[in-house]
Amino acid sequence: MSDFNEARERMVERQLVRRGICDSRVLDAMRRVPREAFVPDCLRDLAYEDRPLPIGNDQTISQPAIVATMIEAAELSSADIVLDVGTGSGYAAAVAAALSAHVHSIERHADLVAMARDILARLNISNVTVYLGDGTAGLAEHAPYDAIIAAAGGPHIPGIWRKQLAIGGRIVMPVGCERHYQKLVKLVRRSEDDYESSSLGEVSFVPLVGADAWPAPDAAQSDGAAPQRIQETSP
Numbered sequence: 001m002s003d004f005n006e007a008r009e010r011m012v013e014r015q016l017v018r019r020g021i022c023d024s025r026v027l028d029a030m031r032r033v034p035r036e037a038f039v040p041d042c043l044r045d046l047a048y049e050d051r052p053l054p055i056g057n058d059q060t061i062s063q064p065a066i067v068a069t070m071i072e073a074a075e076l077s078s079a080d081i082v083l084d085v086g087t088g089s090g091y092a093a094a095v096a097a098a099l100s101a102h103v104h105s106i107e108r109h110a111d112l113v114a115m116a117r118d119i120l121a122r123l124n125i126s127n128v129t130v131y132l133g134d135g136t137a138g139l140a141e142h143a144p145y146d147a148i149i150a151a152a153g154g155p156h157i158p159g160i161w162r163k164q165l166a167i168g169g170r171i172v173m174p175v176g177c178e179r180h181y182q183k184l185v186k187l188v189r190r191s192e193d194d195y196e197s198s199s200l201g202e203v204s205f206v207p208l209v210g211a212d213a214w215p216a217p218d219a220a221q222s223d224g225a226a227p228q229r230i231q232e233t234s235p
């Protein structure tokens, strides 16, 4: 266990601090959440490698640096209500939950929903609720959100998310016209109708598949487990 604690501390210093993650609350959250609990048993020894790892259903747990980058960009604070689209293993939701009041997290694969719920329960993380569904429709019942974070890339930010974002709220999502290559985009809602967009660098995420994103691949094709990459210089 202490090996994992040491590996996590090394990960924070070498993969996050050196890449420019400087929000101490984010670094503390990354120090606290045990990534090894979110990866398949056979990959535990790789839990603190600088890379995404397969979690089943052709999906991946994001690279630690990208989770930290997205959560830092989301500027979470303790009263925030967060929508997390693409629960996957539940790791990013758990890190976001360490910095906010509640995380509502949506995943389209039932197997991953069950797995994430199980891991979060085992870790006694009670401020994350995991839903099965298409996150491109948002989640009206708990809107507005102070932050919306998506770990899957789509051709545009789903229209309904803008409406479900609080004024002052932040969306962080990979956007690109290819299924596996995107720019990490941050959108801030400045007023009722005014949104400000900025780019945080090039990334490669699995596709966001849903009614307001990419169509589902046919059975023979994979959703794509392309490795996520983040430019060493970003952000």
Ligand code: SAH
Pocket: 059, 060, 061, 062, 085, 086, 087, 088, 089, 090, 091, 092, 093, 106, 107, 108, 109, 112, 133, 134, 135, 136, 151, 152, 206, 207, 208, 209, 210, 211, 213
């Ligand atoms: N944040 C996750 C990363 C998972 S990868 C983690 O820390 O492990 C992205 C996830 O988005 C995949 O599990 C994929 O199934 C899911 N996904 C893709 N499109 C979706 C959609 N429209 N709604 C909900 N989940 C979606």
